Amino acid sequence: MNVKRAYRFRFYPTPEQGVILARTFGCARFAYNHMLELRTAAWLERQERVGYHETSAALTALKKQPEFAWLNEVSSVPVQQALRHLQTAFANFFGKRAKYPTFKSKRDKQSAEYTSSAFTWNGSALRLAKMGEPLAIRWSRTLPKGAKITTVTASKDTAGRYHISLLCDDLIAAKPEGASKLGIDLGLTHFAILSNGEKIAAPNTFRRNESKLSKLQRRLAKKQKGSARRAKAKLKVAKLHAKIADARGDFLHKLSTRLINENQVIAIESLAISNMQKNRSLSKSISDASWSEFVRQLEYKAQWYGRTLIGIDRWYPSSKRCSDCGHTVAKMPLNVRTWVCPACGTAHDRDINAARNILAVGLAVSAHGESVSPMSL
Structure with a gap:
């Protein structure tokens, strides 16, 4: 290609x-x-x-x-x-x-x-x-x-x-076709939860440097505008921001490349990031996660290497639906991390169950040629 x-x-x-x-x-x-x-x-x-x-x-x-x-x-x-x-x-x-x-x-x-x-x-x-x-x-x-x-x-x-x-x-040559298929559920505590049961920890690059950044920004605010000391303080803040961005980018590239190399088909849920960031309690963590950049990398790398990336409608009840029998519960608050299906009695980890449902509906959409909601990340 x-x-x-x-x-x-x-x-x-x-x-x-x-x-x-x-x-x-x-x-x-x-x-x-x-x-x-x-x-x-x-x-x-x-x-x-x-x-x-x-x-x-x-x-x-x-x-x-x-x-x-x-x-x-x-x-x-x-x-x-x-x-x-x-x-x-x-x-x-x-x-x-x-x-x-x-x-x-x-x-x-x-x-x-x-x-x-x-x-x-x-x-x-x-x-x-x-x-x-x-x-x-x-x-x-x-x-x-x-x-x-x-x-x-x-x-x-x-x-x-x-x-x-x-x-x-x-x-760019397409990679050899494989049989592995994967569903991905994105989160904050864990950056990505995979349908094979793997949970990938969130790097939290901004959170880990937040206190140091705040300290440098407070020092910058106290410096006189136009002074040499202010210029030095401003450079220190910029260097820390660059360090955070580099660490985040390195994590995203390594993870997206690994998933593309290992899987022929990847299904992932579309998310309305701009709407989610209106939540003042989660907006900083959502921005730190950089989900949109992760999906962007998956999109172009899948195109390069002959992989298939499927976007799932954000309204699909992936967390509330039993991946074994298909029963859907009426409500499931965010604080519920594990649950038991009332229909078949299967115990579920909320996020792994969601990833498996995302994979299942992604394969169904792909097989039947139905329209897939465009990526909105």
Whole structure:
């Protein structure tokens, strides 16, 4: 299967490269914000829609003005790509897939995208336009043999780390077909409960670092705005946030890859995360679990490797239905973790029973070709 696949690595720029990158990030951000303001004003004042070609012409005219000559000091490609990203943002807004575009801040993550005309790759070294020396990249894994790099994105996160993302045309072979089938019930105490009886503990990456994060944030709040000490305190908070995100991502990728490798068919319950997060008692734990990201990874990995992922309607009574005889009880409060079926007398663990029901209904839906409710995670 031919796919576009991104490989992300840390890199360590020289002081000179760091200066050029900072200028490039700033120019790309300025172009995005300036043209966003231009397009917004054109609509509010004249009800006129301004597209990519108009903003591109406006950028060319802007570069010729003496007060904006600094836009010519960096590669033109990342600046031009910022306009394409703005066009995509508006397309998503008009397609009702996203909110109205917002201005980019220098305090958030910075990035610059280079197309093939603005970088050189010889199989071992990567050079970006106007950078001079190759980037010092930490190659944590090898690229596919003969991989064709189409786009390179350099970024700097709020923790001060530099990353390079290489978008490649990749050929992924489907994994050998297996016979194993699995149902997954997502939870908070246990991140995932499997129909085979396995319970996977929740990593609770945020919860485990919450007290330390609160302490750092309190220290940050006491620092004077604009001071060097505030900048240092802010960096410490950002580094801890990055550590939490990295640990969570590592857990999700390892688990989703293992389940895809081991099972041919996976059934999982669709959940309305936005509605569930309205519960003030559980919203922090639900956000920490990152169920939506887990399902997203299962979806694209199943597509890559020839697996089947089935989404089950969130209203299906998986917890209240006996997986042995099919009897459904009227009510089952959340504090009931084990129960005995009044019809057949089978003792059930609430979550394992739910996972088995999810698998059963998933196989039934797949076999009869019925419509499956779309994933709403």
